[in-house]
Amino acid sequence: MKHHKLLSLFLAAIIPTGSIFPISVNAAVTGDLDGDGVATADDLSLLQGYILGTKELTKAQSEAADINGDGKTDVYDVVQLRKTILSSERTIKFTAVTKRYTSGYKSDIKNANTEGNGVAVTSCSELKTALSPYFEDSVINSQLETYNDAFFEKSVLLLKPVYLNPANYQKKRVTTTESCGCSSSYAGIYTTKNVTSYLNIRKEHSASSESIGRIPPDSTITVTAGDGQWAHVTYNDISGYANMDYMQKVSEPAPTYEFLPDIKFDSVKYSDGKLNITASEFKASAPVGFAPALLLEAVIDKKDYYATSTKWDVTITVSPADKYDYPLAKAHLDTVGWEMQAAFNAAASITYYGQKPDMPQDADHSLEFYADFGFKNGKGNCYVMAAMFCEMARLLGYDAHLISGRVPLLQGGYGPHAWTEVNINGSTYVCDPDFANETKRNGYMITYGQSGTWKYTKDDVID
Structure with a gap:
């Protein structure tokens, strides 16, 4: 049924913010100065600004700012609010990106599973230390260009290297037989052998068949099937048949995959000095290729990071990809x-x-x-x-x-x-x-x- 639906027009420019979020209601949460229902770094910034004389508070906000209940708003309330925030579970806003690498990584990255711990990086030196076991200098230097000293003045980088074993995603090769009797077991990449001038691409499986193309010496040829004597070949977009006596196999066919995996962060939540990050694996968009090394990254505002001498524990849980067919x-x-x-x-x-x-x-x-x-x-x-x-x-x-x-x-x-x-x-x-x-x-x-x-x-x- 097609409805004549009513537009919901919230005229925010006309209705005062205070009438939408009454401070007397939302301030029921200790330390919630801005009325969003939770004590966060924004409230701490507002309180610190008031103590320093750079920000003003309404009467209701001033009452809510007396965190320790001693009848005054001072630096002791800042200390108490910080403790309140550290003891409160909350969701942290973040910006995430996943970087894919087909090269530039070390063999040790194969030990970096999808599950387990990540790291909160707060400086360039920490970033280099976190990446060095897994990536070559070329990757590390590229990261340091993006996440430099200016970046770390305002932000914290949440990081986790991940290795995706190609064998877990490759389709199994199934041997098929063409109508002509040739088998896909001969498929692969070949090069010419004992060819001094050229190797003919024939129209049929016969030396007397018409030549429809020529393959020069030391050329690379794609073969999809064969019978030991004749091969189904493609060279320079010409497909036909070539004599296998003059060909030599150099590699198996390029692998194909059930899907090309990628991983992204979904949520970042804080609780008791720990960050719990959820991530999900999904199918990468075409036409990218398989990338075994991934670098999961999420940027959070430094004001949301309260770890000092002891860094936050960062735990990452990755949900496997739903193999959507559609x-x-x-x-x-x-x-x-x-x-x-x-x-x-x-x-x-x-x-x-x-x-x-x-x-x-x-x-x-x-x-x-x-x-x-x-x-x-x-x-x-x-x-x-x-x-x-x-x-x-x-x-x-x-x-x-x-x-x-x-x-x-x-x-x-x-x-x-x-x-x-x-x-x-x-x-x-x-x-x-x-x-x-x-x-x-x-x-x-x-x-x-x-x-x-x-x-x-x-x-x-x-x-």
């Missing part, structure tokens, strides 16, 4: 381009199709059901559009989920609706292709409660 979504990305915005636009541009017996609108059907309907028919409702985008986003390596819920209707009440949630660096975004389709407004990477959008009520996650 062949229709993959084919669609091959057409529109392997890029997030292009995927969203493609999902939002299908023909709206609702109030039909074959077009359900509920959480009782699967992600694949809705997405396949859209990819096959080029039409669908909000569930279909969101499911199409969700599948493509997952193939692009994003943590995406199909959400079933409700939005207000102009005639009153609520109507069923579906959208996609995308989690990036600990932040949740709404991607709503149907919103873009119906309103011609931006529905890409918006947030819950954002002005000029629908008011979303989340009921179910469809995975």
